[in-house]
Every structure is written in structure tokens, then in C-alpha cells.
Amino acid sequence: MLNINPELGPILLGEPKYLVYEITESVDDLYKNWLVDGLFTHEFEKIVSEKRKREYLAVRLAMRSLLGKDILICYDADGKPFLEDNSYQISISHSGKWIAVIADLTHRVGIDIECPTDKIKNIYTRFLSKTEQDELSNGNNILQLQLAWSAKEALYKIIGKQAVDFANQLRIFPFEVKSQGEIQAQHIETESLYTLFYIQSAEYTLVYCRA
Secondary structure (H helix, E strand, O other): OOOEOOOOOOOOOOOOEEEEOOOOOOOOHHHHHOOOOOOOOHHHHHOOOHHHHHHHHHHHHHHHHHOOOOOOOOOOOOEEEEEEEOOOOEEEEEOOOEEEEEEOOOOOOOEEOOOOOOOOOHHHHHHHHHHHHOOOOOHHHHHHHOOOOOOHHHHHHHHHHHHHHHHHHHEEEOOOOOOEEEEEEOOOOOOEEEEEEEEEEOOOOOEEOOO
């Protein structure tokens, strides 16, 4: 099943577009929908895990739906995805049965999707500084913690290795938890500011950014 945010419309200059894909199909059904004249089959055949096969196929079906065509997805030395023809900047995320992809013609993008989990309360001190912990409910608001984590994941996908230390290199400013909204953040080393957009549902937390 495909779930598209209709407010974003087509990919235009200065306007990213994202898509959320719920994996409900089997590997065989996904493969039948994806296969185009043997495109990329050699790469797919190397995958052993059924879970990884489903994710691999779902990502490519989602990207096809987003862009309206099949383009080879490559990965650089740091594992960051890019399109073979460099026609768009892209980012990819998956969690549980959910896949999220985003594309933009001109700007770097980052996206993160996460399924709800109480485990976030056990690790939030690893990715939030003491200041952030004090400002973000001291770990008492799980929804806020999930959004903060996803925001930093999305930023890391844009900034890269200079943001690998989430607690000390990325700063999330205080925000209210809503079903959808914005989060302001900063890359501490460069003092660059970012605005991230989020949607939070019972099924997942989604955060994306264009920089």
C-alpha cells in the first residue's frame, strides 16, 4: 500500500517530495511488481535475508512511484544512497513494515522513519546532551524523544560524519509535540541552522529535512 502526502505535489524546484510505503506484500509479489526487463536482478540475487529482500524491493518500488521511473540506487563509501544519474538528491529510511523515501532536485535531503518503542527511554542520554535532556522533559515524554532521535538521524543523513556524535555535534531546540509540526536544530561545529518537518502517528514517527 502506498501512502503519499498529497500536500507536497510534484517534485518542483525548491520543493522536495516524500513517500511512505507500507510493506504488506510478500517477496514474490514485490518482485513481480518491481521487475522490469531484468533490471538490477543480479544485485538482488545476492541478498539472502527475506527481510532484507522485502526492504530492498519496497525501497525501489517507492522510489519508482516517487520519481515515475526506474533509476539505479547506488551507495557511496559511507553508505549514503544516490541515484546513478544524479537527477535528484535522495534519502531513504525503513523501520518495521515502513519505508520512507524523499527526493529533491537541487538540495540535500534527509529522512527518518521509526516505529514506536519504549526502548527510547533507555538510550536517550546517548543522543541528547544534558541541556537537551533538561529542555525536552528529562526523558518523560516518549513521543518527544522519538522525534528528537528521528530529527538527528535525518540531519546526520544530510551532514554526514561531522554529525556522527548526536549528543555533542547536533542541537535540538525545545519544541511542542503535535501530530505534525517543525523542529529547529543546529549543527554545533558549523553553527548551521536547520528546520525539520515531522509527522507523528500511531504507526510511525517521520522526520525530514531539506538543506
